[in-house]
Amino acid sequence: MIRLAIVSGKGGTGKTMVAAALADISTVPQVLADCDVDAANLELLFDTRRLTTEEFRGLEVARIDLEQCRDCGICADHCRFGAIVRRNDAWEVDPLHCEGCGVCTYVCPTGSARMEQRVCGEIYTSVTDRGNLAHARLFPGSGNSGLLVSEVRKRATGLADGADLLLADGPPGIGCPLIATISGVDAVLIVTEPGVSALHDLERLVTVCRRFDVQIFVAINRFDLAEDICKRIEDYCEKEGIVVAGKIPFDSSVVDAVRNGRPVTRSDSAATDALRALRDNLFSELGLR
Known part of the structure; x- marks a missing residue:
């Protein structure tokens, strides 16, 4: 089973949108994990039925x-x-x-x-229309979110019977929750955007991920909003030997899809076409068919 984490160096890059889209158009049996326990919302984009609820004591x-x-x-x-x-x-x-x-x-x-x-929170397992999902909620003011992420990972592994892919929606940043998310995974897809701060955070995130000996891929969301900075991101990735697996244009249909609680890939749009190309490139690199 391939373990893939979707992460970002900063919030607001569209990480969960990309994770939901890849889960929606995946061509292999999969299990999902929402490791962004401080703001878990992957379940909002799928039809979800709760299976179990456990207390998390941290x-x-x-x-x-x-x-x-x-x-x-x-x-x-x-x-x-x-x-x-x-x-x-x-x-x-x-x-x-x-x-x-x-x-x-x-x-x-x-x-x-x-x-x-x-x-300090609750751990859930659920069934969605795109596979089993492990997720959690950290109560406001509580700590140990890294430990809670590890518990979510364990639940996802327990739900993974017959799955070829574990797809984890990770947290933004480079802190403890990110470390718990990428520990033991095979690959990470870093979702970034064409901004100076996003490029800086991408560089920091790549430095962290390389310490875990994982394959690193990059997807540039809203790439056409600042094509000069997009070019700087591509140049950085080329210099570092990182595959840019996809570039997603700015598309108002993404906003509409999120507002309606569904993955953007359930309608035809420029973003959908780009996300399908991203899936094809990424799955080919990972040996998934």
């Missing part, structure tokens, strides 16, 4: 046992994040400010402060 948070607490306030004095506050004439932990460092448990003379795992 970062630990402090809790004070009021029955043991002597009201000394030592924990509050040592908390650098202001997470231990005075409410109703007692000390308690504000979970939105607690960073899980555990200092309060170390300094508490009575053992009243304890670390407990908290529910």
Whole structure:
């Protein structure tokens, strides 16, 4: 099974649009994973039926046992994040400010402060009209999104029986969620756009991806909005030996498709033609038929 991650150096490049389009016109059995857990929306573009829902417990948070607490306030004095506050004439932990460092448990003379795992999100498996989907939702203010991405990857692998392709919609940027997404994949498709910041972020992302020994491909979305910068991106890719698998023109039908909650490839358009060419080039390079 080929594991392919669709990623981007910055948000707003059209990464999820490309991922949904490739999933929609894929010619091989596949399983999908939405690894952009901070803003997962791949399911919005397909007919989805939920199979399972699990709690995700990530970062630990402090809790004070009021029955043991002597009201000394030592924990509050040592908390650098202001997470231990005075409410109703007692000390308690504000979970939105607690960073899980555990200092309060170390300094508490009575053992009243304890670390407990908290529910940080939910992990889902679903059936779509284009294959099984593993996805998740990270609750606002919660951390450990990289760990949640790893859990999504595990669920997708569990759903992959008989699949020739695992297609993951990754997060933007180069942080922990991106690392968890591309670890162990065979190839990445970087979706970029003709902008100075996008080119800079593309260069950073390529540097990170090369440390994971994966095949790297590039797709340039809205390439015709700034063809001079598009040429700079192509020159950079040629210099680095990276295949530009496709160039997608600006097309208002893409906006219409997203507004209507469907992949753009379900209607005829210039963008659809370009995305089909992208699929053909990419699948040929990956040995998928």
